[in-house]
Amino acid sequence: MLSFCYVNEGQGVIPLLDYLNLKNWKQEDCGLINIPHIKDIYALFYGKQLGYKGIMQHEHSNELSLSSIPKEEKQQTLLYFNKDGYSSYCKEYKEYWDWVKHRNEARYQNTQNHGKNYDAKNMMHTFRLLEMALEIAREKQINVQRPNREFLLEIKNGKFEYKKLLEQANILQAQLDEAFKNSDLPEHPDLNYINQLAYELREDLYREGFH
Structure with missing residues (x-):
C-alpha cells in the first residue's frame, strides 16, 4: 500500500x-x-x-x-x-490468484511449490510466443520446434526469479517492436490466398476420406 x-x-x-x-x-x-x-x-x-x-x-x-x-x-x-x-491493484491481484487456483489445481500447486509467486507455465508460454513472433518478423516463418527447449522447461519449473524474467521479457518485447518496425511483411494477411489454401486442404481431406 x-x-x-x-x-x-x-x-x-x-x-x-x-x-x-x-x-x-x-x-x-x-x-x-x-x-x-x-x-x-x-x-x-x-x-x-x-x-x-x-x-x-x-x-x-x-x-x-x-x-x-x-x-x-x-x-x-x-x-x-x-x-x-490501490483498489484496482488489489482487485486484479485477487482475480489473478483466483484464476490460477481454480483454473488448474496441479498448475496452482506447481506455482506454490516453486515458491516464486508467479504462474510458471504462463511465463514459459510468454517467452515462447515472444520468441516465435520475433522469428516471424525476422525470418518470415514459424518455427514450432524450439531451439531453447531446456530454457523454456526451466522457466516452467520455476527456476528463475520473476523480476529477472520480466526484465528479459521486456527486452524481447523491445526487440520485437523494432523487428516489426523494420520488417517488410505486409500489414495484413492475403485473405484470398488463405481462403484458397483452406479450400484446397479441405478438398484433399475429403478426397482421402479422413484416412
Whole structure:
C-alpha cells in the first residue's frame, strides 16, 4: 500500500518510500490526519515515542492509519494516497490468484511449490510466443520446434526469479517492436490466398476420406 502513496517535496511530488529513505524515517513513527474537503490527501507528521499509529498498521492493511496529533506538533508534508489505483491493484491481484487456483489445481500447486509467486507455465508460454513472433518478423516463418527447449522447461519449473524474467521479457518485447518496425511483411494477411489454401486442404481431406 505504501507504494501507492506520494508526498509533496519541494515544488514536486515523490513516492513516499523515497521520501522516507531520504529522511531516514520509519513509517511506524509517522502520524496522519485528514484534511477536510480534500479527498485522499493527508497531513503527515513525524515523531518517535509520540504514540503515532504509523501510515499503516500492518502489511495487509487496506486503509491508512490516522493518529491523534498534539496541536503544537509541526506538519512535515502532505501525503496523497492513490486509493483508486490501490483498489484496482488489489482487485486484479485477487482475480489473478483466483484464476490460477481454480483454473488448474496441479498448475496452482506447481506455482506454490516453486515458491516464486508467479504462474510458471504462463511465463514459459510468454517467452515462447515472444520468441516465435520475433522469428516471424525476422525470418518470415514459424518455427514450432524450439531451439531453447531446456530454457523454456526451466522457466516452467520455476527456476528463475520473476523480476529477472520480466526484465528479459521486456527486452524481447523491445526487440520485437523494432523487428516489426523494420520488417517488410505486409500489414495484413492475403485473405484470398488463405481462403484458397483452406479450400484446397479441405478438398484433399475429403478426397482421402479422413484416412
